[in-house]
Amino acid sequence: MLEHRDRLQEELFVAGSLRELIPDDHVLVGVDRVLDLSWLRGEVAGCYDLLQGRPGIDPEAAVRLMLAGLLLGIVEDRRLLREAQVNLAIRWFAGWRLHERLPDHSSLTRIRQRWGAARFLSVFERTVLQCVEAGLVKGDLVHLDATLIRADVSWESLVRVHLDAVAEANEEGPAGGGNAGGGGRPGKTKKISRTDAQARMATSHRNHRLEPSYKQLTAVDGAQGVVLDAEAVSADIHEGGAALEQLDRIAERTGLEFATVTADKAYAYGRNYAALEARGMRAVIPPQRTGRSGMPMERFKYDALNDLARCPQGRILRPAARYAGGRFYRARRADCQACPLKSACVPKSVKARSLMIGDGYPALLRARRRHRRRLDEDRAAARSHRARVEGVHGEAKARHGLARAARRGLDNVAIQAYLTAAAINLKRLAKALLRAWLRGMSAGNACTAAIAAFICATRQRMQPPARMAA
Numbered sequence: 001m002l003e004h005r006d007r008l009q010e011e012l013f014v015a016g017s018l019r020e021l022i023p024d025d026h027v028l029v030g031v032d033r034v035l036d037l038s039w040l041r042g043e044v045a046g047c048y049d050l051l052q053g054r055p056g057i058d059p060e061a062a063v064r065l066m067l068a069g070l071l072l073g074i075v076e077d078r079r080l081l082r083e084a085q086v087n088l089a090i091r092w093f094a095g096w097r098l099h100e101r102l103p104d105h106s107s108l109t110r111i112r113q114r115w116g117a118a119r120f121l122s123v124f125e126r127t128v129l130q131c132v133e134a135g136l137v138k139g140d141l142v143h144l145d146a147t148l149i150r151a152d153v154s155w156e157s158l159v160r161v162h163l164d165a166v167a168e169a170n171e172e173g174p175a176g177g178g179n180a181g182g183g184g185r186p187g188k189t190k191k192i193s194r195t196d197a198q199a200r201m202a203t204s205h206r207n208h209r210l211e212p213s214y215k216q217l218t219a220v221d222g223a224q225g226v227v228l229d230a231e232a233v234s235a236d237i238h239e240g241g242a243a244l245e246q247l248d249r250i251a252e253r254t255g256l257e258f259a260t261v262t263a264d265k266a267y268a269y270g271r272n273y274a275a276l277e278a279r280g281m282r283a284v285i286p287p288q289r290t291g292r293s294g295m296p297m298e299r300f301k302y303d304a305l306n307d308l309a310r311c312p313q314g315r316i317l318r319p320a321a322r323y324a325g326g327r328f329y330r331a332r333r334a335d336c337q338a339c340p341l342k343s344a345c346v347p348k349s350v351k352a353r354s355l356m357i358g359d360g361y362p363a364l365l366r367a368r369r370r371h372r373r374r375l376d377e378d379r380a381a382a383r384s385h386r387a388r389v390e391g392v393h394g395e396a397k398a399r400h401g402l403a404r405a406a407r408r409g410l411d412n413v414a415i416q417a418y419l420t421a422a423a424i425n426l427k428r429l430a431k432a433l434l435r436a437w438l439r440g441m442s443a444g445n446a447c448t449a450a451i452a453a454f455i456c457a458t459r460q461r462m463q464p465p466a467r468m469a470a
Contacts, residue, residue, distance in 0.1 A: 030430035075401035077105035139256035141222030143389035146239035151199035202235035230421035274360030295345035326358035
């Protein structure tokens with residue numbers, strides 16, 4: 001006997017709540033157990049006139065709607081609102097009933113413009129604090145890395161302009177630098193987009209073409225992959241020069257001083273090694289390879305006590321002019337003219353050999369010696385780096401739409417980066433708390449005391465799934 005259903009039959013009433021129609025293992029159900037935005041109304045109250053005007057969208061409902069889209073990989077507002085019309089999980093998570101009309105997609109745009117990026121940064125920082133309170137952040141190991149976010153512009157919008165015009169438009173001095181296209185010297189030109197003037201041409205590999213992009217500076221905890229920092233900057237900002245500021249933000253945000261820091265070769269500067277040593281942090285950063293043409297720099301001995309260098313023949317190179325991040329050291333012309341290694345050491349275009357020695361060079365030498373030893377703990381930290389921070393970048397781009405900016409302008413990209421990082425942290429927190437709940441809170445289980453206390457504080461929202469209770 002076969003069942004027959006009338007597809008044209010319309011239900012007049014729905015018995016029960018929308019929650020009963022959503023699977024217990026749905027990502028929005030798990031995130032709802034740990035998401036707390038009760039503080040948000042007071043945070044954004046100053047952006048509204050409380051005495052006149054039509055009522056605005058509830059702040060918590062608006063942020064929940066944005067987070068629901070990112071958790072499901074929907075980053076465009078139009079598509080999100082179309083999906084929310086028919087998606088029960090989004091309606092339930094954001095707080096709209098079946099008969100209620102959803103807001104227009106332009107309302108979310110106005111909310112982002114009115115609140116500014118700083119308030120969305122607060123949403124992200126609250127998730128970091130939740131993960132710290134739940135014991136997911138250990139403070140032992142932190143991974144630093146950067147990734148490019150393709151700007152929301154077309155190739156037809158690119159024009160070539162003079163660098164001085166770019167600097168004048170940005171009001172920030174000479175433009176360019178880093179890995180941006182077009183160079184950074186005055187008198188040069190570079191490409192910018194007419195539709196998003198803040199996007200910069202950049203690439204993640206020398207064999208890849210330059211694309212209009214933004215850059216995200218990311219820091220991830222080594223224990224559970226919690227995102228500790230996700231700062232969107234211009235694509236021509238070099239990540240190696242922003243590492244120390246990033247560590248300061250993490251310490252202020254979490255109250256933790258991490259013992260070990262890992263990063264790739266883009267962070268391998270002497271000043272970074274020296275600063276990490278001064279802070280008592282172990283740096284697992286592979287040093288960059290030096291040039292092999294002519295006499296390599298490793299053949300020269302640097303005397304930090306007397307601030308001079310010695311060539312392979314024992315001749316002295318004395319300090320000369322400074323440059324950004326270091327100092328030049330030059331040999332006497334007479335010493336180089338009589339040196340038997342002149343042809344292999346001194347370029348034909350100059351009369352004497354000179355070196356560029358960056359700040360913190362002794363710390364860089366110590367890092368090179370440590371890297372050659374290939375300690376087991378350094379290898380383990382390097383493997384964790386690839387799995388954690390590069391895995392977070394892949395997750396954010398493949399599952400949460402961060403491969404391409406959804407809107408234009410640095411502030412909009414920053415908001416997208418903050419909410420994406422918050423969504424990833426909420427998933428981590430929901431998974432850890434649900435796992436701890438299912439295992440129970442007996443003294444001998446794997447649940448930490450911090451997680452157990454957090455569960456007890458939110459017991460009303462951490463009811464076990466219906467099928468588990470059955």
